[in-house]
């Protein structure tokens with residue numbers, strides 16, 4: 001194809017770059033890409049960036065002689081453009097400045113052909129095209145830009161560009177070695193662009209990163225352009241005096257990062273202690289309270305509570321409001337309010353209240369309580385392969401919680417606190433097919449906990465019936481949950497053990513059960529299910545999957561939690577496939593759920609082999 005291009009010496013390079021950009025966009029995910037761009041990015045900083053920034057496009061600059069050749073180049077790379085190109089002012093001016101040209105000489109167009117990600121994510125390649133007609137005198141610009149790739153960049157769109165969050169994300173990038181490098185507000189798109197130069201040890205060929213935030217964020221933009229690391233800043237020098245380079249050279253950055261990580265236990269305890277003290281319950285997101293009033297309401301020491309509140313402000317659970325204007329000197333014997341700080345609960349902190357939908361208070365009490373204690377024995381778990389919890393408490397956490405009238409219900413509530421992962425499940429094709437079946441179908445939730453998931457499924461599908469199998473002590477809570485949801489009359493309860501999985505159901509569910517056990521016990525549980533399942537039945541397994549490529553995932557954190565506290569483990573999809581196969585079941589596919597969870601769809605091996613899998617998996621079919 002390249003032989004049809006007029007300038008054969010230059011065009012194949014551009015086409016190769018274009019192809020590489022499209023491949024890059026297709027193959028990379030936000031969470032996996034960020035640590036490549038910012039080596040050393042881990043923990044809460046990685047989570048914050050990955051949680052807010054969506055990998056949106058890879059950008060590059062091309063040099064076609066005219067619009068027809070550009071179209072041909074895009075077509076060769078399989079890129080379709082269905083919107084007309086429009087002029088790019090920012091890149092044109094940058095090129096003019098860099099090469100000492102009059103901007104009017106340069107025709108730079110911008111196009112954004114769509115390139116969906118591996119899982120259909122909305123993405124694009126952003127193509128800037130500087131028209132370089134033969135003998136135009138612009139060839140040296142093209143040669144220089146090809147060699148240096150100044151405009152090649154990766155762009156992340158901020159999903160929810162709230163000003164404070166935007167500044168926080170910029171600060172994280174800078175902390176991890178990215179250097180502010182220009183930006184602008186585009187009134188035509190009503191969007192703010194912030195550019196950063198990536199650190200030299202970034203593990204990718206792109207040297208720049210773009211943050212794109214919808215809306216007008218000129219305050220943040222001003223701070224960004226005025227940042228001492230910015231090339232245009234008076235304090236900036238491109239070599240030894242650059243503050244970020246100095247930080248990197250003397251090793252302060254890894255030490256600061258490590259310090260931050262080492263204090264992780266303080267974070268857990270600050271949040272758990274505030275929940276135990278009922279602090280979020282006496283606050284709200286609209287009112288700023290004086291620490292003295294909060295101390296009175298929680299029965300705590302004012303000075304100490306203020307210390308805790310300031311730390312919680314660092315974590316984003318509360319905000320610290322400006323101190324009020326100085327008041328007149330107090331009368332003798334009266335305490336001054338001059339130094340009284342005021343604190344307001346944030347939306348994040350409000351999740352620690354007991355009375356809010358989706359409350360995570362119980363999770364805070366579990367992770368800051370018994371599980372916190374057993375994490376102190378992590379080295380024992382790693383040394384012996386046995387759970388630290390059992391070593392410390394003398395019994396498994398299931399047995400320990402079952403005997404404790406407070407911890408048992410607290411554990412059930414804490415499981416429900418991350419039930420956001422269940423949100424898409426009532427719409428899973430297996431469930432909707434069962435709901436549409438001619439005869440009313442039955443969903444069997446094996447070890448269904450407090451009935452949260454079954455309640456959601458039955459509420460969404462009034463024709464479905466349910467059976468919940470649980471250990472006897474947990475059944476009462478499940479009954480209350482399903483009664484409260486108004487679907488108790490369509491549900492039966494089986495107090496019992498995994499060996500008691502009831503036969504004759506249409507859909508079987510094993511949610512967050514297999515990760516509690518070692519492989520042998522998993523095979524046993526799956527065999528109980530397989531034995532009970534009629535030939536046509538489907539099995540849905542909800543678990544976090546360890547990524548096959550080692551990319552960061554909450555599954556890695558919970559893998560450690562399982563090792564330390566439960567004696568189970570998180571697994572990769574292929575590991576589950578093998579366990580299922582050992583029990584005579586076949587993994588049909590899996591699809592993602594919120595909070596890094598997945599739902600795996602399995603059938604009896606014979607049924608799957610006979611092609612009886614009438615219900616497709618929504619994302620990944622394995623066969």
Ligand SMILES: C[S@@+](CC[C@H](N)C(=O)[O-])C[C@H]1O[C@@H](n2cnc3c(N)ncnc32)[C@H](O)[C@@H]1O
Nearest residue numbers: 398415447448449470471474496497498511512
């Ligand atoms: C991690 S919880 C998951 C609960 C629920 N499926 C969910 O996703 O929220 C594991 C459940 O397994 C139950 N379980 C533990 N041992 C069991 C056994 N031998 N037979 C039946 N259920 C058991 C526990 O009571 C607990 O509710």
